Structures are given as structure tokens and as C-alpha cells.
Amino acid sequence: MSTDPAAPAAPADLSGSAGPAAPAPFTADEYRARMARAAESAAEAGLTGLLIAPGPDLVYLTGYRPPTDLERLTLLVLAAGRDPVLVVPALEAPDAHQAPGAAAFTVLDWTDGKDPYALTAPLLAPDGRFAVSDNTWALHLLGLQSRLPGSGYTALTDALPMLRAVKDAREVELLRAAGAAADEAYGEILKVRFAGRAESEVAADLAALLKHFGHSQVDFTIVGSGPNGANPHHEAGSRTIADGDMVVLDFGGLKHGYGSDTTRTVHVGEPSAEERRVHDVVREAQQAGFEAVRPGAACQDVDRAARQVIADAGYGEYFLHRTGHGIGVTTHEPPYLVEGEDRPLVPGMCFSIEPGIYLPGRFGVRIEDIVTVTEEGGRRLNTTGREMAIVE
Structure with a gap:
């Protein structure tokens, strides 16, 4: 708070008060249900699946909050009838395994010097149509397109705008x-x-x-x-x-x-x-x-x-x-x-x-x-x- 002597001081009890305990985290089963609903919604919208990069959608679906400003590919692949897979750089894999929803997805890691798009491409249908989270780097989307030239992509907000809208x-x-x-x-x-x-x-x-x-x-x-x-x-x-x-x-x-x-x-x-x-x-x-x-x-x-x-x-x-x-x-x-x-x-x-x-x-x-x-x-x-x- 400001130390301006002209400003009334904050009440004394602000400095030492303890807030309530943090709420219990969401469980792996809750994240599993979220991912299943998302994949089903994608199928109902005529999409092959969803590709989720670091950002709010990934946090909502998995509880995983990796760095968002790194150039290495991190991508959650969701499709109806298939188990979720989270592609991560090898140096991020330990953190991914500790995510609240980790029990609900498989971690597939890649090491520097390898091609992450070649690793990810087999998880996707060659001619599939995918919704991509809005903050996905163009670098990564172009990399996937180069491996799967017959695939198509649309913005997640356009395809499934209500994905996170209704709260429990x-x-x-x-x-x-x-x-x-x-x-x-x-x-x-x-x-x-x-x-x-x-x-x-x-x-x-x-x-x-x-x-x-x-x-x-x-x-x-x-x-x-x-x-x-x-x-x-x-x-x-x-x-x-x-x-x-x-x-x-x-x-x-x-x-x-x-x-x-x-x-x-x-x-x-x-x-x-x-x-x-x-x-x-x-x-x-x-x-x-x-x-x-x-x-x-x-x-x-x-x-x-x-x-x-x-x-x-x-x-x-x-x-x-x-x-x-x-x-x-x-x-x-x-x-x-x-x-x-x-x-x-x-x-x-x-x-x-x-x-x-x-x-x-x-x-x-x-x-x-x-x-x-x-x-x-x-x-x-x-x-x-x-x-x-x-x-x-």
C-alpha cells in the first residue's frame, strides 16, 4: 500500500489477517469428464478433434499450466472415442505428469533436435478437421499443416464458443x-x-x-x-x-x-x-x-x-x-x-x-x-x- 503520509492508512488488521484455506483442487475424474464433453461437442460440431495449446483452455481441461511464452510445442489432442494425449517437450514432462488431471491423459514427450510435428501427426487423421485453441502459435499450426496437408483447422472460439461458458x-x-x-x-x-x-x-x-x-x-x-x-x-x-x-x-x-x-x-x-x-x-x-x-x-x-x-x-x-x-x-x-x-x-x-x-x-x-x-x-x-x- 502507499506510504504517502497524506493518505489514510489501511486498517491495522490487514497486515496479519489470514484468509480461508484454499479450496480442494479439481480431481482427475472432473478433468476427464471435461475432456470427454469437449471431444463429444467437437464430434457433434462435425470436427475430428480439438488441439489445445497452453492457455486457459488447457488449464480448464487438464489443470496443467505450462509456460505460454516458449517456442517448444505443447499440445493436447482430443478426439471422441480416443484417449487424450498431451504432447510436451521432454524437459516439461515431469511437470505435466504432476498436473491435477494427469491421470486422465497420456503424456507423449519429445526432445530437442527431434521434429515434434512428425511425432504429433500420427495422432491426427490426415484429412481431419480440427478446432485449434485461439492462442496457438502460428509456428505450430503451420508445422502440423506441413505434415498433414489434407487437414483443416478452425478457431476453437468459432467452433465451440460455449466450451467453458456454463459453470458447475x-x-x-x-x-x-x-x-x-x-x-x-x-x-x-x-x-x-x-x-x-x-x-x-x-x-x-x-x-x-x-x-x-x-x-x-x-x-x-x-x-x-x-x-x-x-x-x-x-x-x-x-x-x-x-x-x-x-x-x-x-x-x-x-x-x-x-x-x-x-x-x-x-x-x-x-x-x-x-x-x-x-x-x-x-x-x-x-x-x-x-x-x-x-x-x-x-x-x-x-x-x-x-x-x-x-x-x-x-x-x-x-x-x-x-x-x-x-x-x-x-x-x-x-x-x-x-x-x-x-x-x-x-x-x-x-x-x-x-x-x-x-x-x-x-x-x-x-x-x-x-x-x-x-x-x-x-x-x-x-x-x-x-x-x-x-x-x-
Whole structure:
């Protein structure tokens, strides 16, 4: 946390409090079931199989989180009716064998100086059509194509966009816990001083609070003050926050492997009548989006409900982005709540609802909660107040 003597100190109990014990890891049987469902979904979509490179899909399917920035081939091969095989560099094989889902797949390793594509090709049908995880290196896809010129490939998100979208009860609980940790961070950040400090200082405080409340990974800490708040993805910078500023706080990351993402907009000192009105409009839009959540409704219905409130208030042109995105083992994933997405909501889907109004050169307002679909409608996984908080 900041050591600025002008900033109120964090409560003393932050330094030594112990969080709850980590949840039990997913079992090999759970990973086996995930891989089987994925392979079956691929077959139903007319695909021969799935090719999964390091990234969120591999973590979700196997529990294995190898380095993602290495040029050596790591690839999970899934196909209906065949046992899963994870191709790895020999130096990574010991870690692969220790993965939570290792009992559910076979490890096939290759050594430097050998051709990993020649090793992998026999696992694939020569004229098969495969969905490839979105973050697969082009180097590896081209290597496979050179060995199997009759094969075809498509992006996994295009072929199976809902692969990770519907969460089971344990996943929802992990998302709830991550959201609760972010909520605790928000409660503490309201106690620090904003005026006279750089955006980057407040962002550092937020990151430290997320870590304190159990996040292993901080993905973003957006602090957009005054006119910077009109940029939805503003990076916290050197601007000094001043009395009278509206400040957008958007922050999140991973706790026990599942994501948090919440936004609240605060004000330094007393806001103007216009600032209160804009904040109220966004709050009403966020509530309208939440109330539109129910099984069978289309994703776009949530976007439409929130957007209509903002348009009716005369700010339609200043709502610049979709209303929401899915969240799980990564903070952005399908489903997306946007016009044109008519996919129905089903219980277990988890996503953000985050409308905003952005007035160029002046200020912005965004309010965001993570929501899960239940049989009865929607349930918020963030529970902090959505009214405008006044900070010093």
C-alpha cells in the first residue's frame, strides 16, 4: 500500500489477517469428464478433434499450466472415442505428469533436435478437421499443416464458443469467492486518499489489496480520473487526481484460478448535479441489464435492456462498448452480451454487466458486477453498493 503520509492508512488488521484455506483442487475424474464433453461437442460440431495449446483452455481441461511464452510445442489432442494425449517437450514432462488431471491423459514427450510435428501427426487423421485453441502459435499450426496437408483447422472460439461458458456449482463458488475478495478490496480503497495522488498510486493500492485478499494474479487496475475516465480502457498513469474528479475504478484478476472483475465509479468531494444524474443513469441501466437475466433470454437482451435506459436518457452515443463478457479461468471469455448475439442464457453462465457513459474530455461512469444465471433469474457475485461513493 502507499506510504504517502497524506493518505489514510489501511486498517491495522490487514497486515496479519489470514484468509480461508484454499479450496480442494479439481480431481482427475472432473478433468476427464471435461475432456470427454469437449471431444463429444467437437464430434457433434462435425470436427475430428480439438488441439489445445497452453492457455486457459488447457488449464480448464487438464489443470496443467505450462509456460505460454516458449517456442517448444505443447499440445493436447482430443478426439471422441480416443484417449487424450498431451504432447510436451521432454524437459516439461515431469511437470505435466504432476498436473491435477494427469491421470486422465497420456503424456507423449519429445526432445530437442527431434521434429515434434512428425511425432504429433500420427495422432491426427490426415484429412481431419480440427478446432485449434485461439492462442496457438502460428509456428505450430503451420508445422502440423506441413505434415498433414489434407487437414483443416478452425478457431476453437468459432467452433465451440460455449466450451467453458456454463459453470458447475464449484466453479460458481470459486467465482463468488473471487468476487468477494474484489469487493473487500473496494471497501478498503475507499479509505485511502485520492486527491493529490497519481492514478498509478491508487492503482498500486488496488493491486496490493487484491493480493492481500487472496488473488494470485492481478490482471488490471484501471484508475481513470476526470477526463481519463472517458476512455473505457485507460491505463492508470501519472495524472494527479484532483478534488472534483469523477474516478472510474475497474479491477480484477484470478483467485484460486478463477476471475474477478468489478467496476465502481467514485467522486472526490461533492459531485455536480450533472455528475449525479449520469451516475444514476448508469446505475439504472446496470439494474435493467441485471433484471433482464433469466434462462432462455438471449445474450443480446441484456445488452438491449441496459442500452435502452442510457439511450432514453439521451446518452446513447456515449455508451461505447458491449454490456458484458463471460468470466471463468480467464477474465474475458464467451458469452458476450452484445447486439447480434442471440445465444440463450442457461443456468451456470457467468458474465459481467457493465454499462457506461463516457463524455469526451470531461468524465466517465461505469458500474460492473459479475452475475450468474440461475433457474430463477440472475444472482450477483459482487455485492458492494452501486451508489456513488464520495472519497477524499
